[in-house]
Amino acid sequence: MTWSFTESAAAFRAAAAEHLAAEPVRNTAVLTLMDTAGRLGWWAEPDGGVTGVLVVSPPGEPSLGAMTEEAARALAAEGLPGGERPTAVRGETAAVEAYAEATGRPWAPVARMRLFRLGELTPPDPAPEGRARVATGADVPLVAEWTKEFARAIGDEPAEDYTGFVTERISEERLWLWEGPDGRPVSMAAVSRTIGGQARVHLVHTRPAERGRGYAAGVTEAVSRAALDAGTERVLLFTDLANPTSNALYRRLGYRPVTDHLTVTFTD
Template sequence: MTWTFTEDADAFRTAAAGLLAAEATRNTAVLTLMGAAGRLGWWTEADGRVTGVLAVSPPRVPAFGAVTVEAARALVLPEGEEPTAVRGETAAVEAYAEATGRPWRPTVRMRLFRLGELTEPDPPPAGRARRAVAADLPLLTGWTREFALAIGEEPAEDYTGFVTDRISDGRLWLWEAADGRPVSMAAVSRTIEGQARVHLVYTPAAERGRGYAAGATEAVSRAALDAGVAHVLLFTDLANPISNALYQRLGYRPVTDHLGVEFEPSPPNV
């Protein structure tokens, strides 16, 4: 039983094809990172079955996909690539973090949801949904920065490319209030292995409490289904009961819980 590592996404896809296909939803993060990851890995059992995968994105942050606790506990990355953090399904992350013997702390607890039967908001919010267009770019780059701050991330210096990419592909939707003002947004990722993830769901503080996020999320979810996406996914922060309840009212159902942890820096050599 062993971990094997590669920087070749095609080699990884070939080696782990069975697990990636059988557990596509649980492997959503790895599938998303696959093309840009600095390192990819798979765990092989004694009988030759691949039962675990991971992707390492800079700076040295492994993301587990579907993986056994045993495989997570046995992970040892190549010398010089000691992780600064790790994320993935809760049991695997805890097993790995404890096995390292390094001090660590949880940073975020998430829940992965998959859409069942999409349900319209009840009552429906006032206004309508529309796709974002280039003229919305200044507003939406500002909202994206606010979103990053709201979820505890260090915002990027410039979100122009990030937002433009989603507008150009028609993957970013807005909810307009009855007076025509944009009041909420939601985006969906590109489709990989028949699945796409809703993300960037944000309503400015002054517009909250009116159901606008529900409208935007329902619109972007329906657009994904209409485009032929077989499985529409999203992650929620378990510390936010409002969003967790909202998504379940729209038809999203829990799949598995995820955990992100950070390791304390190793002391310098004396």
């Protein structure tokens, strides 16, 4: 049993294809990042079957896909190629904890998330006032500013400029807005590109002064339905376990929990 690594997405796909196909939802982060990752890895059993995968994205932080705790501990023991010492690692809670403990390094949890998969999409009841619409180029400045607010709200350091980030999503019609009863945008949500038959809803954000009116539910239902209408087989999203309001909201819309995720940082 051993870890193998490559910088080639094609080589990774060839080696891990069966595992990725068997667990596409649990491997959503790997599937999303593998074409831009700096390094990819897979854990093979004695019979050659792959039972664990990961991606290492700049700045050298591993995202663990579906894997056994044994594979996670072996990764800690073997280390990353070149002796890299990651400052953080993320993935399913059991695997991340097994990896972190096996490193022998001091670590601390910084984020606990839950991965959801959409079952039967259920419109919010009562329906919020207003309507959903696809964002347009004219919305770029507003959405870029909201994205800064979103980053701060989830505890990230916002980038200086999100113009390119939001322009890409808007130009591909993957970002939706909810307009309140007066026609002003009050909430937003985006969906990733569909990869391997699945896409993730993200950037769900409502201005603080507009919260409590169901706008997030309205725009999330709209962007989720758009993904389904485009032929996406599996619609996913992550929620912060520290936010019971959002977790309850997504359940009402038809999202069902899959597995819990953890991000840790190493403090040495």
